[in-house]
Amino acid sequence: ERYCPGLAEEERRQLRAFSARRRQEALGQGLACPVPGPCHGCPCRKCGRRLNKGDPGVSASRLGDQFWHPSCFSCHFCQQQLVDLIYFQQDGRIYCGRHHAELFRPRCASCDQLIFMEECIEAEGRRWHLEHFCCLECDEPLRGQRYVMRSGRPCCRGCFESLFAEPCQACGDPIGADSEQVSHQGLHWHARAACFCCSLCRKPLRGQPLTCRRGRLFCSDTCSRGQDASSTASDSSDSAFASAPSPDS
Ligand SMILES: [Zn+2]
Ligand SMILES: [Zn+2]
Ligand SMILES: [Zn+2]
Ligand SMILES: [Zn+2]
Ligand SMILES: [Zn+2]
Ligand SMILES: [Zn+2]
Structure with missing residues (x-):
């Protein structure tokens, strides 16, 4: 994971510890090899279709004596094939690094980094670091401020009114977020x-x-x-x- 320079040292410390723990407990690299004789006829871990002796297969040491078709060795969440066969395992499933991490921590919709602080801001099903919940136009921090969500991003009231508010046909003033x-x-x-x-x-x-x-x-x-x-x-x-x-x- 990259470090976001805008984040507190405590947050970075937790990210480092989290990454180290995941590497130790869940990270592995698949091994591409022909399916060996004893595994002849075993089902692919992903699609369930059988693999025959000598077929190209991928095995993952963290998941025991099982095989995947090479094209089936993909993230359980996003279905992307795993680059260089690098996987993270959790509960018998394999994930790309991004989606494995998201099993444990939310990801900030602004900086795209994991959030470790207890407190974060949640709006319309997305989450933000407290310090990254900022106006989409002027970048003002909006923590504790009033805002309007616009295409999944927060907008401060001033920017909302100058950018998006429709003028009233009668009085000519913009129709602010507060007004019906x-x-x-x-x-x-x-x-x-x-x-x-x-x-x-x-x-x-x-x-x-x-x-x-x-x-x-x-x-x-x-x-x-x-x-x-x-x-x-x-x-x-x-x-x-x-x-x-x-x-x-
Ligand atoms: Zn398969
Ligand atoms: Zn994924
Ligand atoms: Zn953030
Ligand atoms: Zn603004
Ligand atoms: Zn009339
Ligand atoms: Zn009016």
Whole structure:
């Protein structure tokens, strides 16, 4: 295993001890050789099909007098053939180094190293070293901070709002991670009554019938026609909006 320079000495010490113990207790190298006479007809440890005397086979000293087809000598977890026949055994199964280690310790989704500290951060089924749980954009550590998960990685609230938040059609502000959002025909609004409401009469539209014309919401045909009239009159399609009272501002 590589050492991540960002990790505490204690963590590295545990990694060294863990690696030494695994080498001693589980590491081996398969031996490629023709299947000997006494093993004629024995089943391949992996696929169960029989191996005949003289067939190419692989044996593993840590697993006794058993044979694999060379192509069957693969990691129990990822099914990758083992490079140079180097295996780690556990409970009678063989693994690549990576997946054998993961039987015992979680792996950090950021630095890809094993985690030895008792404490780590878990989100959406993945885990991180405390110091590696950082914003995907600005790299700020997010331990103890609020964050939003984005494609399996954490994002700080500031970056989330500047990168991903949709602007509200009504007030123009980004719809932050805290705010409820309503979407309609690919457009977005704050769910609050001040934003998701009829552009003309300001009636809240959550759960109500509505029509959407040129990105504006209306409660009825009457309001939607009224909008056309007022736009023409003032020569500004935003006039109804700008002058409308907004309880949140
Ligand atoms: Zn086989
Ligand atoms: Zn594997
Ligand atoms: Zn890490
Ligand atoms: Zn950030
Ligand atoms: Zn809004
Ligand atoms: Zn209306």
